[in-house]
Amino acid sequence: MDQARYDKGMKRLQQMNNMSTIGSRLMEISPELNRYIKEFAFGDVHSREGLSPRDHELVIISGLCALGFAAEEMRSHINMGLNAGLTRQEILETFIQLAVYAGFPAAVNATFIAKEIFDARDAKGIKN
Template sequence: MSDKFDAGLAIRKSVLGEAYVNQSIQNADALAMELQTLVTEYCWGTVWAREGLAKRDRSLLNLGMIAALNRPHEFKLHVQGALNNGLTKEEIVEAILQIAIYCGVPAAVDSMRIAREVFAQNPEA
């Protein structure tokens, strides 16, 4: 693998959790591994590795974009990532209120339901 893959893998694990990332890579067959490599190198090793925004800011942006795209699996993953990157539950709820205004109430209702599931799994956060 490349240096960007290695850097991206480290960032991806720090945000999404080592167990999730390891499972994604271990479960990838030869075809799916192409996508795993692309995501790890370019999403995580290129964009997330940039110094222009802190990881917590990137997480906050992701919550809004992923909610707008109606991707609940990814939203749940990135709520956990946002907690890992230092956002508080209160800040995530504020983001969901913003989502309600700009993405619509149904998106916010789904986002709040998902966030509450993640919060329940992370009572210390």
């Protein structure tokens, strides 16, 4: 375990105002996997300076759409993307573009997940 990497990952997650429950739920069953995600995905990769947090999220959302089977992660990253400055329209346009390359089923599934997130944010009074 590398505490500095973990702390860096936690800082990034806090900056992104992640509203996901993935970490707390994962902690119950696999604290090790939860820690690796925070150390590597957020401490090492997501914290790199080459892209803005907003652009990191656009890339991640695109990759998750292309995978077509990562609904929990998609929910989390749509929220983080919106918190980082992506607009709803940019997210939906991304899925339209990806329909050509990742397939229509993946784009449709991602669009429905985005609608869930948009509705949840609207219900909480979060306008972006």
